[in-house]
Amino acid sequence: MTKRYVVIDLGGTQIRTALATAPNHLHRTIRMETLADQGPDAVLRRIEEASRQVAGDAWSSVEAIGIIAPGPLDPWRGVILEAPNLPGWEDLPLKDRLSSSLGRPVVVGNDANLAALAEQRFGAGQGKPHTIYITVSTGIGGGVIIDGQLLLGARGLAAEVGHMTLEANGPPCTCGNMGCLEALASGPAIARDARAAITAGRESSLLALAGNDPRRITARLVGKAAAAGDSLAIELFQRAGFYIGLGIVNLMNLFNPAIIVIGGGVSQVGDLIFEPIHQTVQARAGHFYWEDCPIVPAALGDDVGLLGALAMVADEFE
Ligand SMILES: [Zn+2]
Numbered sequence: 001m002t003k004r005y006v007v008i009d010l011g012g013t014q015i016r017t018a019l020a021t022a023p024n025h026l027h028r029t030i031r032m033e034t035l036a037d038q039g040p041d042a043v044l045r046r047i048e049e050a051s052r053q054v055a056g057d058a059w060s061s062v063e064a065i066g067i068i069a070p071g072p073l074d075p076w077r078g079v080i081l082e083a084p085n086l087p088g089w090e091d092l093p094l095k096d097r098l099s100s101s102l103g104r105p106v107v108v109g110n111d112a113n114l115a116a117l118a119e120q121r122f123g124a125g126q127g128k129p130h131t132i133y134i135t136v137s138t139g140i141g142g143g144v145i146i147d148g149q150l151l152l153g154a155r156g157l158a159a160e161v162g163h164m165t166l167e168a169n170g171p172p173c174t175c176g177n178m179g180c181l182e183a184l185a186s187g188p189a190i191a192r193d194a195r196a197a198i199t200a201g202r203e204s205s206l207l208a209l210a211g212n213d214p215r216r217i218t219a220r221l222v223g224k225a226a227a228a229g230d231s232l233a234i235e236l237f238q239r240a241g242f243y244i245g246l247g248i249v250n251l252m253n254l255f256n257p258a259i260i261v262i263g264g265g266v267s268q269v270g271d272l273i274f275e276p277i278h279q280t281v282q283a284r285a286g287h288f289y290w291e292d293c294p295i296v297p298a299a300l301g302d303d304v305g306l307l308g309a310l311a312m313v314a315d316e317f318e
Contacts, residue, residue, distance in 0.1 A: 015033075129148040138188060194217045194233070241279075
């Protein structure tokens with residue numbers, strides 16, 4: 001009989017839950033706000049309710065639960081070590097808490113790592129066993145698939161591509177380091193640089209778009225201004241694309257991937273960011289690395305996390 005799973009994508013703003021069967025079928029999906037400020041106990045209760053609700057009459061036949069969460073986390077013990085967007089989730093035994101309340105085995109994984117696995121299995125990386133995935137949004141994360149296997153590292157902390165140092169004395173990062181890719185090219189970094197330029201007197205349509213309040217500038221607004229031809233906004237995406245390109249040069253030299261897949265909200269501006277990425281990679285990496293390695297947008301959209309959770313739980317139980 002086909003095995004049924006409940007898969008969960010726990011994020012800082014939203015929780016998505018689905019009833020699923022392997023390899024990539026999501027039968028029903030529900031989403032709710034995380035309300036992370038209510039703390040872990042309340043969030044866990046909402047995850048439990050959502051799991052039973054999405055399974056409905058099929059609950060009794062659910063084999064196991066797969067949940068992905070922001071890292072850093074220990075995928076073997078299923079413990080969240082810390083989560084900047086989930087206050088109070090330090091050393092939280094997610095696997096044990098959910099398996100005791102739901103009465104099913106639970107598998108836990110890092111969200112960006114499993115998004116990489118989903119894109120390799122079902123999305124843009126299909127047929128390419130050496131795939132690297134980078135997601136650029138509020139943070140920058142990723143995953144490295146080598147020979148079809150997700151690279152986890154000794155403690156499950158591998159492939160934090162957003163925390164490669166690219167400027168030794170660059171802007172501070174949420175991780176405590178300076179000049180990380182995330183501090184240079186994430187959505188908040190783009191918005192920060194836009195605010196700084198405008199506060200320093202640079203002319204831009206962004207100020208009007210933000211209601212004449214530089215504090216209200218977001219990366220989304222910068223994208224809107226860039227699409228309308230604003231020169232500051234275009235420069236900001238070129239700069240972000242340059243740094244993402246540098247990060248990709250490092251990844252190409254380390255892992256020699258067959259494809260690089262880029263997802264996340266910031267990547268949705270398209271050529272505005274993909275062009276400077278390509279230029280940087282071709283200027284700085286050996287042609288052996290990039291000539292057969294396309295750099296493409298992600299294919300799976302909002303379901304990428306759920307599909308990654310499904311790949312993870314099915315790998316263990318099928
Ligand atoms: Zn960092």
